[in-house]
Amino acid sequence: MSIAAITPGNDLIGAGEDSxxxxxxxxxxxxxxxxxxxxxxxxxxxxxxxxxxxQQTQVRTAAPYFERFVAALPDLAALAAAPLDDVLALWSGLxxxxxxxxxxxxxxxxxxxxxxxxxxxxxxxxxxxxxxxxTAAAIAAQAWGDRHAILDGNVKRVLARYHGVHGWPGTxxxxxxxxxxxxxxxxxxxxxxxxxxxxxxxxxxxxRGEPACPRCPLQVDCIARTERRTAELPTPRPGKxxxxxxxxxxxxxxxxxxxxxxxxxxxxxxxxxxxxxQADDEAGARHWFEHRLRGDFERGETLPPVAHAFSHYKLxxxxxxxxxxxxxxxxxxxxxxxxxxxxxxxxxxxxxPIRRLLEASH
DNA sequence: AACGCGGGGTT
DNA sequence: AACCCAGCGTT
Numbered sequence: 597m598s599i600a601a602i603t604p605g606n607d608l609i610g611a612g613e614d615s616x617x618x619x620x621x622x623x624x625x626x627x628x629x630x631x632x633x634x635x636x637x638x639x640x641x642x643x644x645x646x647x648x649x650x651q652q653t654q655v656r657t658a659a660p661y662f663e664r665f666v667a668a669l670p671d672l673a674a675l676a677a678a679p680l681d682d683v684l685a686l687w688s689g690l691x692x693x694x695x696x697x698x699x700x701x702x703x704x705x706x707x708x709x710x711x712x713x714x715x716x717x718x719x720x721x722x723x724x725x726x727x728x729x730x731t732a733a734a735i736a737a738q739a740w741g742d743r744h745a746i747l748d749g750n751v752k753r754v755l756a757r758y759h760g761v762h763g764w765p766g767t768x769x770x771x772x773x774x775x776x777x778x779x780x781x782x783x784x785x786x787x788x789x790x791x792x793x794x795x796x797x798x799x800x801x802x803x804r805g806e807p808a809c810p811r812c813p814l815q816v817d818c819i820a821r822t823e824r825r826t827a828e829l830p831t832p833r834p835g836k837x838x839x840x841x842x843x844x845x846x847x848x849x850x851x852x853x854x855x856x857x858x859x860x861x862x863x864x865x866x867x868x869x870x871x872x873x874q875a876d877d878e879a880g881a882r883h884w885f886e887h888r889l890r891g892d893f894e895r896g897e898t899l900p901p902v903a904h905a906f907s908h909y910k911l912x913x914x915x916x917x918x919x920x921x922x923x924x925x926x927x928x929x930x931x932x933x934x935x936x937x938x939x940x941x942x943x944x945x946x947x948x949p950i951r952r953l954l955e956a957s958h
Numbered sequence: 959a960a961c962g963c964g965g966g967g968t969t
Numbered sequence: 970a971a972c973c974c975a976g977c978g979t980t
Binding site for chain 2: 657907
């Protein structure tokens with residue numbers, strides 16, 4: 597293979613002849629991932645679900661959730677007909693729960709406005725909640741072979757290195773240039789394979805830490821490779837200090853051994869999920885307790901704190917547990933406050949740290 | 959344009 | 970412990 601035949605300049609000039617794409621496709625045929633759960637069968641619904649689950653989530657993490665989800669809700673109509681609580685329960689532990697709420701809302705919109713199907717039009721896809729430019733392109737390419745560029749974390753890393761693009765990809769100017777490069781490399785055919793090939797290369801060869809450049813089909817004219825700067829590209833996100841927050845958690849059992857769960861509001865952290873009642877401080881916990889419950893606040897048992905890290909703050913949860921508690925008559929069991937049998941916990945959407953806490957007591 | 963939004967993996 | 974990952978929606 598001669599250098600002249602594969603210069604980056606040639607890649608971006610002319611109609612449809614892009615050795616970048618051709619080299620990637622040839623590599624994919626031999627070294628790509630061809631047995632991911634959503635590839636067999638590769639229906640629009642399964643492609644869509646996988647793309648949503650894979651937003652900010654790695655394949656190994658998402659795969660078991662995908663299997664469980666499609667087993668319970670095998671098609672778009674089943675998803676649209678399911679209660680939101682069922683969808684959140686299937687999502688429980690996966691994180692970014694707005695994805696599940698948007699997925700559910702989008703399914704219902706498809707039933708209403710798109711004859712029960714996922715729309716093939718790219719702008720109609722983007723108009724659905726939870727589907728942005730990159731996810732819409734990935735769905736269109738994978739489900740129907742339509743010609744659209746994706747720009748996820750894998751593609752950003754590959755392009756930043758291959759073209760030597762500086763600057764954190766989170767900044768608008770850098771992202772804009774990366775979109776342009778992604779569009780310029782699009783082949784004329786095999787869009788489903790090409791889309792998968794980019795993600796496979798980024799996930800298995802052009803990795804963040806130690807990229808396997810000797811195995812890369814783009815190595816000969818990759819700027820980062822030839823200039824020995826793979827460690828500096830892409831430019832990392834600027835660091836910022838993460839604040840530490842604290843909260844008290846009220847872990848309440850009634851005389852029948854049921855636990856009191858509260859549904860969180862539809863916005864903010866853990867939106868619409870079921871958690872243990874939470875208070876900012878001792879006074880808040882006491883007030884919440886005495887306002888709603890029959891029992892002695894002072895008899896609560898203080899348990900070891902639980903640490904949980906979000907991307908934007910750290911949270912230390914201080915649990916306090918009571919037994920034999922009852923609700924005041926004026927505060928009945930309702931839609932947002934429920935006594936739950938231990939066996940029913942699996943059917944509810946519960947944040948991972950709260951679920952771990954509840955299950956540790958068994 | 960900047961920020962909010964989880965959980966898990968890697969180093 | 971820091972950083973990243975098949976991003977999107979809101980402000």
